[in-house]
Amino acid sequence: MSLLQADDITVRDGTTTLLAPVSLRLDPGEPLVVLGETGSGKSLLAQALMGTLPLGLEAKGQVTIGAQVLNSGAPDQFRGLWGREISVLPQEPWLSLDPLMRAQAQIAEGHCLVRGLPPREARIRAASDLSELGLADAAARYPHELSGGMAQRVAIAAARAGGARIVIADEPTKGLDAARRDEVANLLLNEMGQSGGLLIITHDLALAERIGGQLIVLRAGEVVERGATRAVFAAPGQSYTRDLLAANPENWTGKAAAAPAGTAVISSRNLSLARGRRTLFRDVSLDIAAGQVFGVTGPSGCGKSSLGDTLLGVIPPLQGQVQRQPGLHPFAFQKLYQDPVAAFPPRRTIGETLMDVVKMTRSDPRDVDRLLDGLGLQPDLLARRPGAVSGGELQRLSLLRVLLRRPAFIFADEPTSRLDPITQARVIKLLTNATESDGIALMLVSHDQALIRNTADAVLPLTPPCDPARAAAKKRVAIALQ
Template structure:
């Protein structure tokens, strides 16, 4: 007997159909994976069967959970099931975590309020949950003190704590390195066991393959292909599915572009960063020239984001110094955030926020339309609030906003972690073309070794004991060196 059946679920935005009618079922012990490009309707489908669609969107269809049959058009009927029958892991951990509560308390609260455990036992269970996810040292931290990958794992622990038989995981591994991704996949599968139901929404091909079970491929709100996951990966039938698989960074040709030479735009000498008593990294020296793509890779929590923040002056180093070209205006140094939801005012329409930027900086409004086209973005998105667009669309809008400021240096912090392979290739191509053609120094951070290896001119591998690694062809600085990312530590 299926744990959940969804019949003819559709989503509309006024006169526009965003998700054409589709049906699915969740059986005990068999995961269902929804795979597709950014904006394909994956998250809308999950929100519709949870009764949590954003304002302005309307759903139709029926959802049967056990003996209960609910109407997708009446979302209030789902509220009694949240946490108890259905647990959800949202795409943006920042939206599900209380900024004023430490990580341990976030998880303990679910154990106490949903499962009804005594406070002491709830705290003990929370600590054990965090330890299982490699977060033993993060229990006492607030969300703003966590890396993107750590925040995602805290959100996973909180979603699992309610004991719901059905778990909907929306992009559960974005921003995580391969080992953490496999850990999360194993935890979700273990939690499901033989009696639970698991619905995984992802654009991560490796995660989809790892989850197994059944697979539905979505594009533009319609089902393109479905079947056993292993079978679809072995022999995709639809042309779109084939192109999606071919766009994996493992299959990218190696970029042959090179930095322009000349003076560095930004340099770091013997840089070290610590948080409290914990050393994040030390003795890092590098320089990034105009037109150069400088890649930084390493596991989640190794300090990739902290390094970029230190270069921008957003985080004070504990030792060393950062040197920037004094001729560049302060706004020439820009950050493309890993979590774009934190970079946009939540209650202001996206177009209004971009108009504010144009007014403050004096950038011409004529630059917006060409960038929308290059990024594959529908202009209608400018009329929406940040919470009403997909994470991938919001990340591309963040990139648009950065490029409008004609930057000299961009710190791109996991800029494609929310993007499907096809859109990811387009955005990385735009970033690297911008670096080469406009002389922008680009620091590209990613946990994806294949992406960095096929894109960057020079690579810095961060690990438990960070150090710069040797460089090729003399294009990097005297201390920064190149190494194939597959051998990085």
Template sequence: MSFLTATDITVRDGAQTLLEPLSLTVTPGEPLIILGETGSGKSLMAQAIMGTLPAGLRAQGEVRIGAHTLSASEPRRFRGLWGREISVLPQEPWLSLDPLMRAGTQVTEAHRLVRGLSAADAKARASSDLGQLGLTAAARHYPHQLSGGMAQRVAIAAARAGGAGIVIADEPTKGLDAARRDDVADLLLSEMGDNGGLLVITHDLALARRMGGQMIVLRQGKVVETGATETVMSAAREAYTRALLAADPESWTRRAPSRRDGPPVVDVHGLSVARGGRELFSGVGFDVAAGGVFGITGPSGCGKSTLGDAVLGLVAPAAGTVTRRADIGPHGFQKLYQDPVAAFPRKRRLGETLNDVARMTGESARVAPLLEQLGLSPTLLERRPGAVSGGELQRLSILRALLRRPALIFADEPTSRLDPITQARVIGMLGEIAMTEGTAILLVSHDAALVRNTADAVLPLGKTVLPEPQPDAASVATAPH
């Protein structure tokens, strides 16, 4: 018995084939994991199955959902099944959440309008769903008041609320710490039970191990390897799969600490920040020198991104001081946003946006070499943000920031959408930029191993306990109260 069968699904952009013929079957009670590098076609495959490909892309093949047989080339026919028979947990929560509606109301509405519960039952069920995800207090907040990880969990609750028998989860744990990642995995498995269908698209190796089931490994739009998840991850046959597994941050060699002379780029003393009447942290102190990498880690919602925003002057502290080196202009401080889709104009081609920055800075000649260094195809510049993967957009945001030759980059979860191989390349590139150009890096990540093996010193926020490298004279952290 199968809930979902896709046969010979192909995706093209004009004459270019982005996803070569792919067939899959989702059976009740057994997850199917799609693992692969950024830009491998994982999300395109899901969009083709759902009938939600961006404008300009065309799909072919056949999709069978329960008793319905549909052509992938006729996406309008899928709409009557959305939410009721098949639902998707989106990769970008900011595109799926209503910015004018509180989190609890969004989940309640899905229970009431899609699942058909009464108003009282829908509200009670929404409260229970959010509570399971550690979001009881977030129910009254709007999306822009939530951290990236919290917004992701609200989107998961809203997508599940319709009661669809088949769920496609597209990178459901990006930006989440290990505990929240496991909570989401357990919730998805519980919701699937013995009779539901679950298709999980991810580059998160720990999530794949926890989910189990069957696995398909994709690379550059082609199937590389298939089999039971446990077998593929413990005894992969293909060299690419083995390289993907070996690139986990737990296996990285710790970066040698930088040692720089001169005044710090930023100097933080006794910093306290509150949001919505709740103190996120207090008594934080550290400094970051030119060429230094300072790491901040901790669970989702503990204030990591807010701390970085306070360092840049985007958030006013409740107490304490942030001193930025006086000879650095405002453009010398750049932020890599956790959700790059919200940082690019949706209606403009990516090349137009990057060219604007390059002309302002006189750095047009750097665009091509940076594209190559980041593993990006120049053809992406002809597309709009909605027509590229989240990982590709994340790397393009890094390119845009580098065109400013900044003195400090606040990198807010800069690899949350990247597969392990690409993640290692990008983090290595940021470390090289710090070393060769003297750029200070303020690195925020939920991944404790990534931060531990990259930063000169680490500041743990919240309840995270993280072994720290010995700080040198260029970078010293004071633990928060």
């Protein structure tokens, strides 16, 4: 008996088909992963199963949950199942908790109002949920007093308090580093246990591999491939799946041995940095030479971005020095930002923005065409505004803008963390090629250790800041999982 069965789910926006008929079934104890890039329709599929499609989108198909048969074209029917049969783990757990309510109360209300336990018993259950997740001391805390990982666990407990056996998690690891990603994967598998259902929607290949179970690969609203996750990862049957797996930084071919480094374009000696009263790191000494790729890796909050900003002279160091190669203009030191959409003025066309840079630097307008060609971009993109360009294209355009300044050093701050794997592989390739051929020193910052390992000539791993609360909590989860 399957927990959930969906037959021929389609999603349409007027006459445009966004999701071609997809059928799937969810069995107890066997997770199902829906893998796809941005725009593949994977989130629409989850929303159609939940009855939460945005207004204007129309779904068709039949969803069977337990003994109930529902029409996904009538989203109102689903409302009564929320929390009782299906629960959703939100993308951003921190923002999904009521900021003015203590953690335990947010869980207890599910036990009380949805499951129907008396208030006293609901509180006891909520407290035991928390201590099972290693969060016994977080019961009385407000969300702003929880770390991201703790918030995620509270959200999972709150989502399941109503008694739902099926958990749908939409991009549960968005923006998390490798350690946290594995933590979340283990937590979800543990919560599913032998009798629960788990449906994971993601673009994260490492998460998919970690979760295992069954896999559906979606592209542009169509199923490309399906099968057991392990089998598909071992031997992908379709060329698209092969591309997707090859784009996983884990599977990139490592960088050839680096040529001996020349003179340093930028270097630091015994650099220490603090944010507020907290020391981020101490005694960092580094040299980055022309044409060299210098990787910096480490978990969120360890000071990777701050290190780059200090090298650029944006943040003053606590101690130590930064030396830039003499004779270079300050503009020769450039930064490539994480979120390309935020790095472009929204109401001007990209062409106008780029021409501003050309005018300011008094460079040759033909450089733009040359660079467009080199970065594989269509010239007609210049007439569009940033909102009307895909993330991958926009990040290449912002690389183009940086290259227009003829930089000697580029600090690329998580330049691909918001892109899907295939686009990420392409952008990183273009970035490293461009810096290598033009002799630019590149500092590449990423939380993805595999990406850095297979791209950089030298790697600086930054260790996480000491956070006793989180470290202790992590240990307890590890015990619970055993």
